[in-house]
Every structure is written in C-alpha cells, then in structure tokens.
Amino acid sequence: MTSLPQPAKGATKLGLVIDLDTCVGCHACAVNCKEWNASGHSAPMTDQDPYGSKPDGVWFNRVHSYEAGTGTQSRTVNFPRSCLHCETPACVTVCPTGASYKRAEDGIVLVNADACIGCKLCSWACPYGAREYDSDAGVMKKCTLCIDRIYNQTLPEHERTPACVSTCPASARHFGDLGDPDSAVSRLVAERGGFDLMPEMGYAPTNKYLPPRPRTELSPPPLPRPAETGAEGVAGRLLAWVDRALSR
C-alpha cells in the first residue's frame, strides 16, 4: 500500500475542466496528448502491432462518443476520458511499491516507472479506466497532466498548459488550480455546474466535467399567414408589393 500526502486546506489541486457542451468528439486532444507524451516524461507511448490487424497503443486520453436516450430525447455525447487526479485515489493506495503516487505540491498523480513492477493493481482499482499498461516496457503509464509542460521554464508562460488543452479547437478543455476557489477553472465549475465523475465511488476526482448547457430555445411570435395579412393567395400577396419601391 502506498500512502497519500496529507490533505491540506487550500492546497494546490491542478486538474482539467472538460466542457461537454462544446466537445465535438474530434480527438484533437487525444492525438496531441499522444504526440507530446510519445517523447515526454513517460515516453514512449508504445503501439503494439501498429500496422497490423490489432493495433493497440498507449493513450493517456481517449474520446468516446455515445448516444444516450432514445427517440427525440436521444443525444450524442462526446466524452473525453483521462486520469482525474483524484484526491483520494485508490490507484495510489493500492500500489504495492510506491510507484504510483500523488504529489503533495499540486495533487498530480504519477507513476514512477523505475519502481513500477507492472502488477496492474492500480488499473483494477481505477474505476475510470484511466491507467494505460505498456506491455512492452512492463510498466503502467498514465496522464501526467503534462508535468513536463506546465512548469516548463523553456516554454513561454501561456504555453505552460497540458497539450490537450492548448490544442483543443473547441475550447472544451481548461486547466488550472481547482484547489483555489477563485481560479478561472473553479469559477467556471461554479458557473456552469461542473460535476464529478462517479462521485459515489468516493475518490474525489479533481477533474471536473461541465454539463451541456441548456439548449437555446427561442419563442418568436408566429409569422402572419396570408389570411391574417389580408392578402389571399399568391396574387394577393404579390399585390401587396406593387406599391413598394425602395430607394437604391
């Protein structure tokens, strides 16, 4: 068992806020994540059988498109899924070697590849399916929240965000400190009713999802029909324009 850092009030909790209102399921985040991390902290993102009949690679971020509901009530939901950097992650506490750990300073959950023995207990413990086993390297991998970007002094400050956030064409992904109630992401969560994924599991995910906004519905006055305007039929309607002449 691996222990978690002592929860501290006001501690930094870095994470993502994902907007299900504008996510169109384009996979931009998934591929840019894969691209950055292929040569990043947990490199490589090994792909087994990449050109064969059963290609199967390591992805820290996967997008699923579902339909929910039936008939006119059905909606298509695009759902990006990655590590939620939980406050009380069972994937850490279940780790027999300390390889899985949660950073005290920002709450990011990481795997120390040198200590990982590939037992996969963490992937069984994670209810979100966020862990990715690299069978070639024999170690578990996962979203690092782009730890090699977000503090990266070689990048201009505005680029110090996870790759998935910086690349999202629909601005559906936001990054920030969810431990700070005044941060932009915390305010966004408050405004939009951001929610936890499967809160009943008790892992207290840091990442939040924003629900689809209520559909914009308009209630314009109905347009007048010919009978109401007094112009009956096509000829009548045309007559109404005979006296119209507008200045060019």
Add this chain to the structure above:
Amino acid sequence: MPIAAGGRLTLGGVSRHRPGMSETHSSPPPAPGQEKINLSPETGDRMATTTCYMCACRCGIRVHLKDGRIRYIEGNRDHPVNKGVLCAKGSAGIMNHYSPARLSKPLLRVGERGSGDYKEIEWEEALAVATGWLGQVRGTDPRKLAFFTGRDQSQSFTGWWASAFGTPNFAAHGGFCSVNMAAGGLYSIGGSFWEFGEADWEHAKYFLMLGVAEDHDSNPIKAGLAKLKARGAKYVAVNPVKTGYAAVADEWLGIRPGTDGLFILALVHVLLEAERVDLDFLVRYTNATHLVIRNPGGADDGLFARDAAGKVLAWDRDQNAAVDAATPGTRQAFMGVVTLEDGRRAVPVFELLAGRYLQPEYAPESVAERCGVPAATIRRIAAEIADVAFNQPVTLDQPWTDTAGRRHETMVGRPVAIHAMRGISAHSNGFHTCRAIHMLQMLLGAVDTPGSWRYKSPYPRPIPPGPPPAGKTVAPGQPIAGMALGFPRGPEDLMVAADGTPLRLDKAFSWEAPLGLHGMMHTVLANAHAGDPYKIDVLFMYMANMAWNSSMNPGEATRMMTEKDPATGEYRIPHIIYSDAFFSETVAFADLILPDTTYLERWDCISLLDRPIGSAHGPADAIRQPILAPDRDVRPFQDVLIELGTRLKLPGFVAADGSRVYADYKEYIWKHERKPGTGPLAGFRGADGAGDGVGAPNPGQLDAYVANGCFWRYDLPHEQGYFKHANKAYLENAVRLGMVGTADQIVLQLYSEPLAKFRLAAQGHGPVQPPDRLRARTARFADPLPIWYPPFEEEMEGAAAYPLHAVTQRPAAMYHSWHSQNAWLRQIHGQNSLFIHRATAEGLGLADDDWAWVISRNGRARVQVRLMEGVNPGTVWTWNAIGKRSGAWNLADDAAESRVGFLLNHVLSEFLPPDDTGKRLNADPMTGQAAWYDARVRIEKAAPDEASETVPYPAALRRPKGMAAAPSILRYNASKAPTP
C-alpha cells in the same frame, strides 16, 4: 450521472479492455514522491514553422525537432487559420511522415498492371521515360494528355503547366468534391462557403448549418461553435446524421438526404408570405429590381433588359421609366410588368421570385413529408430566423462608404449565419440547392453584414468571377490560350465543337455539365477507357486515389485501368503516370511512379491564385518549407513538373534562348509572375519586400515568409470589414491588392442570367446549340432561379426496390484521409460500420455487429452494422474512406481496414442507366458534380455462414520492391536516440 450510463454506441474512439490482474504484492510501500522529474525539458533543439497538409484546412504549424527527428507538432498561435489549435490529423503528422508506406524510389512497371511487378529506376530514367511519352503527345496532339491532380494544393501551378503543355484536359478533384458549392455561390453572390466565406462567429445570433459533417474548415468551425455557444446563440444543425458538430447543436433536424433545397425554399415561402424579407438590402445590393424581358419564344426571353450602353435596367417609379439599375437614389419597383421604350415587356426579378416561391408547392405543409421535417417545425424555424434577423439586428458603430459614395454612420446587419458543405453539394440537385441557400441569405440581408455570413478575402469577386475556360483550339507543340478551367458566361464559352461534341475528355463545360468549373475527374477513367469523346495516350495523375476511394466504383476503375484492347493487345489507357508519396491503391495500377515527398520535406505555396486561406478579416497566404531532408530517393512533385516542363521546352519554363527559367519550384514560387506584379504569393513583394498584394518579384520573399511564420496576412481596416460587395474603400483596396480587377459594386444575383442564356440555347436560340437529346434537360435545369427536384436515383424506374438513402461522412480525425495510413489515427478509426436507425434495423432483424448486405442498383457489399438513434430513419451511413484495399499502404494483409472496413463506393457508380437522353452521369446536370449522396440501397441480413469479412474483398496488392515490412511495434520517442 448524466453520461456514464446508457452509452450504447461507439461512433469511434480508442477503446481497450482492462489489463488482466497479475499477482498481488505485499511488500511495505516505499515513501512516495522519490521520482526525479525534469520539469523543464527543452521541447527540441530546433523549431520551424510550416503549413499542415494532413487535410485541406491548411493550418499553421510549429514543428519541433530533436536530433533531426520530429519531437512535436503544434498549432501556430499567430496563424490566421487555426490560431494555435491543431486537430487530431495535424497532431498525427509525425506518423504520416514516418509511415512505412512511403515510396522510396521511382518505379517502372515490368509486369501487368495491378501485378505489383516493378523495377526501381533512377530519376534520370524516370524523367526520360515521362518526357518521351509526354513529348510524343505534345508534338502530335496535346489533348491526348489528361493531367488530373486530385487533392493538389498547387493548382494554379499545375493548371499553368497544363496550359503551357497545350492540353485542355486538366483539373483537380473539385468535380467529385464540392463544385456545386463553388459554382452555386460564385454565380450567385460572388463567394461561397468554405474557402470563400465564413459565419460571423463574433456577432451571429442564429446559426444554421446544413450538410456538414466534421469536415471542411474544421478547426475554424469548432472554434466558432464554441464562441456561438458561449454567447447563447441558437445553433440549428440540418443533417441526416447527428454526430460531431450536429451533436452539440441546440436543435437537430434529421432531414432526408437531398431535400435540403426544398426545406430552404419552404423557409423562403414562409418569409415571403409574412413579408419578412429585407427589401432595402435587395434593392441596393441584389438584382431583385432588375428587369427581365418577357418574350416567350423569343431569343431574348429571360435576359435582362439593357440600355444602349449595356446597363441593366430597373423601373424608376418616380419617373415611370426604365433607368440604369445602378443609379443611386432611384425608387425602384419590385413588382409589375412594364413596357420598355422599344415596346418589349419586362418584369422585375422579385416578381418572378415571389411568384414562384409563394406557390403552394413550396409551403411547409407541402414539403414536410418529403423532407422528413414537420411543417410546424419549418414554420417555427422561419419565425425564429425572421425574429433574429429583423427584430434583433446587429449595429456596429462603424462608419463606411458605399460604392455610390454615400457615407453610412453605422453597419447594420441581420445576425443569421448559414454554413453548408458536402451534404448539400454532393447531390444531383446540389447546384440549385446551393443557389437556394444563397437566395435565402440575400432575402434576409444576411450577406456580409454584421452577424451574418461574411466573405473571406479575396472574395467577393465579380459574378461570374473570371475568364471562360480555354483550350477550344489545340495545336501540336503549342500552349492553349489560357487556363483550362474557367467560368462560362453562356453557351459561347462552352468547351464544345460545332456539333456539340465535348472538347474535354471529362466533358466539363459541355452540355452535360455546362458549369463544370472544377472539371470532372470522376469521368476521366471511363471516358479514357471508352475513347469518348476521343482516345488519349497519357493519363498523368497526382494525389488522387482513383483506383480506390476517389472513384465511385473501384472495381470498375481498376477494370478500366487494366483492360486491354483485343485488337492491339495494348491497354485501353496506354500510359499511366502517377505521383504519390505513399503506396496507395492507385500506385499498383500505374506504369511509371514518381515518388513524392511528405509535406514536411518540400516547398509549397498556398496561393491567392489558387485556393486561398484568407478570412473575413483580410487576405492571407502561406508556404511550406522543407523541415526535413528526404532520407529516400524522392522528389517533390512540383519540382518534377518544373523539370518536365523544362525538358519539354514548355513556354514559361524555358526562355526564348532555350535556357531554363526556374531551377525548381522554390524559385518559381517567388519569381513567377502570372501578370506583371502578381505572383503565387501576395506578401513581401517588390524589391524591398514591403509590397502587399502586387509588386515586383522579391528574391528574399521566401525568407520573409519563413521569418513571419510561413504565412502572410493583411488585416483589412474595420471600415472595410462588411458590405464588401458594395464597400467603396474595400473594393478600391481589393483592386490595389490585386484581388479584383475593378472597384465596381458586385451586384448579387438572385436571378442568374448565364443560366437564362443556357436555357435559351436549349430552346433553339443562338449559334451554340445543345444536342437534341439534351435540350429538354438543359431547359429544365438551366433555370435562372433556384429550383428543387428529386435526386435522379429517386425518379428512376425500380426505385422502390431501394428504399433507403445511403450517405457517408468524414470523421473529424480522418477527414480528407487520402493519406490516412497512420499508426495513430487508425487506432481511432480502423474500421467502419454501417449505421442504421434502431427502428429500421430492428425491422430488418439486425442487431449491433450483425453482418448485412447493402445492395444498390450497381452492386452489393457485405458490411457490419451498428444501430443508432441519431440518424434519419430512412438513411444509412458510414464513415468515408476508412476501408483500404488489402496490402496497400503497407498494412498487414488482414488489417481491419481491408477485412472489416469497407467503402460504400463499391455500390455506387459514376453513371446512371441510360435513358432517352443517352448515357447519363450520376452527377449534377449543371456542374457535373458527382452525386455521391444520391445513393439508394436496401439492406438484407447476411446468412449466418456469411459473416466474417467484408465483400468485396479484392486480392491483396503486392508491395513495391524495396518497401520494408512495417514494424510490429512502435516505440516512437524523439527524445531518445534510436537504437541502431
């Protein structure tokens, strides 16, 4: 929990099973957090900007390299197209570049076509072979070269090469993509959607998107939708399928394919009925008041009334006389038959328009069943549009001056924006549907006004925008008189012989497709094979996968490429030269293969002369620069064309003294002048590099582009931002920048006089006459006002046997996937299913993953099905171009793309069964646009013993000699030196 439960349908996505649990451990846990992390690694040791080519959007990218390998590709924040974001395809560029399917050396066929028997040859031999074949053709009959370039982004160059060669048989892929959209727009408003215009994302309050999957203009649309939704604008998606963009719409209308035009005309009907049209906009900016001659049976019937100077007339109600319609300040009549001075009678366009669309056949109640959209919904949508347009105008505090010299203190617009794309255009009624959409925009005053749809520079352009097609006269060793593709103004501009016979191999600009502006690549193989209208000798293609997903019927396409003439024993299409960077399906059927580079190994230009990347904010263009040197014996295709042009001594490629003009494409890009001062790139012109738009060639131009992030943009002053068709300052600036020839107002065309001219010809008037078999058809479809008619397949005999529509969509992660063999993207979309509405499928006894036959009048394919709710019940669909032919792209022979994935193309055909008009194209009758989405099918459950793999499942292609086997594991990591 709104999400996790109830998910049944996977439209795409990487999924995997949980790993199995291994033995548990009970050793005491070490203290956490011992890991040493380098928080600030250098991204790479070099960064270079260029332009993405993973689809047609042409986003700006920053490519980071480490030890000569690609570390990371990201969006360029400064770039006008993508502003820093990058889609899945762009990010997967690494895997495209390092694909094991890259060709590595020129190949010459030694076995039969399709056999895969090639020998590797040196470039000198390849160039000599090509020059020999091409030189023979040029010296005898240049028409016998058909040069078609697929998804080429250098068409202003390849087209110029074809013109210098002397063949009219040139085009790219637009004829089977979206020429309906381009032609419909350019002949109506001098612009269109996609590269021609965009929604006013900043101000629109209502957004109507028709027939758009996750394709063209993808990153700007995604960014725009996010802005609209954040503002609470209403977004209505009209599409038979609810995925991607449609999934986040406020309202989804699952319309029946091919009925969008009827839906639009019903909206027009309701708006006219309620008089919710912008008469001020119409009188000032459109031809609504222009007088149309009424002389049934006469040679001038349907033409505009003109004065002696050729000015179109309108009726001035103050003078009670016909006046130059452009006269400012005149009060012009919208209705009423008038008698002109010469005694002829004429009527304003608006009367013809209103008289037509007010007819009961366009009432929502008349069209609802056909469209699959309830009448009440159509009426409500019309009321919403009218309310937003007329009760919630957007007023910008921005003075401007119109072309009549009148100053306006504000810019007032109708904040209803419309965008449409292939779902509209890929039908046999697509041209008129596009025209109908633009008519709706004009009636609302929603063309380049605040909150509506806006022109992207260099549009608007005059209507029609440019010179007619060239190449009626062809002579050995001579160029043709202009560019092969152009804009006919009437029958006199058609590419037909005196007897009506098409002059182009593809029959574009003939009576079969008078407005075939983008050519008709989809007819080339069949016509070349049949020698109709004449035999050719060399078929030269680039970036066009005609042996597979770019042909409507790949089986027929490969048959025609491999069939020999029994009389001579020679192939019916004697020589096929093909250039591609990858081992695509078409490579196996060519005689000479010229291996191209990847997009990261080349110079390119994204030119205003071609398909521009400008925005509503101003013109822009861009370049690609070579970031990596090829590690193979390959050459950029455009360099090869320069070399061939020089060897063939084409005018423009060699000087009068016979010396070469351009060392390579790079030199062409900065040095070439299409006319004095105008070249491929508009930025940094002139000796000092300070010129915008027009200026002398600048040897330092490409350096300036590289220093500027590989693009140039010019931001229009705010007073030039809207009303560009009638904005004096804008049009004068556009002349200065070389975007239009004159600063005259561009009058928007509700009524299209060129179409009236084609119709008159069909009625027997004028010297250029259609063949009799096409008279009635031309008279019907060359209607100067938009019409709707059922897609041709629906009207055919036996249509009842095929009760379902079948369409395809492009997935966001693979759109324009002509080179989509990609280790990462194939994990997202490695196979495709046929999606069927749940109720429809259950009626057929089908459940998820069952195998079924999809059967059309052309053929049958065995496919796996998935059930879904968000699709029109009478429509089945699948993702486009996922299926690959076994063996191609250096994928395993049993890759899912070939074993399970499929092309709907196998049940399509470029042709319809002949009728009394003869051989018929499965295409729009005005533009020749391939009618991909007209397909009608029926579905039958496959027998239990049939289920296993898709049909047809053609034999695996043999990889070219020299192509190494693809790796069985990929550990790509640019941060670590590759193991030797």
